[in-house]
Amino acid sequence: xxxxxxxxxxxxxxxxxxxxxxxxxxxxxxxxxxxxxxxxxxxxxxxxxxxxxxxxxxxxxxxxxxxxxxxxxxxxxxxxxxxxxxxxxxxxxxxx
Numbered sequence: 027x028x029x030x031x032x033x034x035x036x037x038x039x040x041x042x043x044x045x046x047x048x049x050x051x052x053x054x055x056x057x058x059x060x061x062x063x064x065x066x067x068x069x070x071x072x073x074x075x076x077x078x079x080x081x082x083x084x085x086x087x088x089x090x091x092x093x094x095x096x097x098x099x100x101x102x103x104x105x106x107x108x109x110x111x112x113x114x115x116x117x118x119x120x121x122x
Contacts (some may be wrong), residue, residue: 033120037073043113045080052080053059056087063087068094071101 030038042049057064072090075097076083090097103111 028064030069031120032071033122034066034073037070037121041073041076042079042083048080049083052084052087056091060091063090063094065094067117068097070121071097074101074115074117074121 038049039046053069061070069088072083072086075086086097098117099111102113102115102117104114105111
């Protein structure tokens, strides 16, 4: 697996703490098997959406594997009262 940008590794340390090694192994597996997921934007979206540890992380990677556009939509856009989704985050940029 290629070296990830510092902002992604820092955010993963915060979110996964003692499970960081497992999270890196899972991520490496998905990136190796699905080259189209090897995008900083997609990885940031998956990490951002992960709320409850390793299980949530792998679930989000599976969703990204199925259609990366879904995780981008869920991570970067918000919808209010049936309105069209509005972009509120841009994970082409770093977490900071």
